[in-house]
Amino acid sequence: MQSVLNGILTLLGFLGEGLRSVAPVIGILLVFQLLVLRAPLENWREIAAGLVLTVIGLVVFLKGLEIGLIPLGEAASGALARRGSLFLVVLFGLAMGYGATLAEPALRILAERVESLTGGALGAGLFVQTVAVGVALGLGVGAARIVLGIEITPFFIPALALALVLTFFAPERYTGLAFDAALATTGPVTVPLTIALGSGLALALGRGDILVYGFGLVAFTALGPILCVLVLGIILGEPAGG
Template structure:
């Protein structure tokens, strides 16, 4: 009974995540466009399946994987070795990213649009390795007590160097990869790891040193994926010229309810099991080869993995039925029937509304308010981040419609972040960097990605692979600017008040 009530709570939370998106879509669909979406029943069914799949996935994590991860963390900590701590950080990053639903959805889309040249599994493993390496570096920074901005600024420079050599087909996708690695699953675990580690080390501040791991997990994938793209486009040829037209759903079947036979579902589940196999092997390897201790609560852990696999399959199926068609349909209707102003307003409202309801952001904002003892107000932080996401997606849509290269915008954004870093209060810098990684949720990413791809498909002269990706990168970059800007403004006003008082 307790497990069922917990699942209902997860289902309620998933519905809450979907509600802001659906409210904005409904206002535009019926109030501005005055049309009913095509295949309305399939879209509604897909949204229900997304909610159920997400609830199952998170329930499986809570029942089986998170307790196992906490147990592993405790046993690694008892070893008292920097090597084992760094290894654990790598394993946490790799395992959670390998099974990240948003990453699976984007990687599958990239494989289709690139005509098979970009392998979905290879792309996911590249991103998972980069997040594992990022957490290892981030943990080492906490142990050494180095200021975070030295690492982040160096990382930005490496991103720009990689962009210079990377093929244009991979750049937007690489920038997006930094935003899809940190979502509902990863953020709370990573944030707790960083703050807990900083709290346990003498001379470290949980506020200044504890935050920042999420920023590392958003930065390194951009470098790794561009290097992956350089190698792929130098060595590989398209696997199938007709793959882009097929656009298959999970399990290799068309995304329609009428096609969901028993064999199709079994094939889909088998494919998801293959996708989640890395996280299973990592956890079992750590448990039996490193810790050398048998698994406790084996039945619960097995049941948790089962729910994760079922939830992932349902989630990805629901995306193909609901959120992807909805985003592409909205993009088509907006380009056909509405002006640029309506597109910009839709983009801003989708970004703002979904971010304000983002569980990962709420968790980080509450943790920041707690650690700062009220110095950082969680509501103000959330509004600053939400404005950044809305503005970022709006500018990203303008970039697609104008046909401008994405790296000019991203370089200008990085320059603004670096400049504001030196003016914002030091305690806010790690939180600002982290805010860029908590804005792109499991629910938001597919709709935003579909909006970008839909605009690129429906505007003459645009290439979905080159122009369609990148909106998620804008949604991750601009919150850093707004949060740093908020901190700089707050610091300036406080200083003026003190000067006037004296």
């Protein structure tokens, strides 16, 4: 009986954490809807059910990351580091960056919207593949930096400068799209795996300052898509539609 009670209390605690995460957003939307706009919620039952599912889904997802995906990523990166092969680490970073990007739901939504607005001139498949390649390259380069023990600044400054230069040559529509793509791909799948890879490599290799060598990979996964989408824009030119 005591174990059942403890399980119920634990579950309620998890649900409370999920509710606290989404409560500010729910509160803001309700305040604007009911007090500022003074518009009633006609389908409030469906909305309430959706919010409950959101909380439950968030709790399940976060616990899954905590006990499954992040430990798996750290274990894999640590094992790779102990092998002492830069090639394997870079190959793993490329493969994980590419695969994780294809699983990002936000990127799929963005890609489908882009295809619709351009009348198919920029297809969703091409856009997703371009972003995935960018993330893969960014994660591969970032992982190599950790293995080689190089600080992050010498990589960031040239990459940012290159991105700024490319914005002058890419069509205007691709500039905003490139930066949106970077944000869309740094989502709930890519970010935990990227952080696990960076911290796992830094810890396994015994890097002195984990904050210097273990972090920054997420920024690499954001810079890669920006550069690749801008290059795609230069190659394809102005998309049709709009």
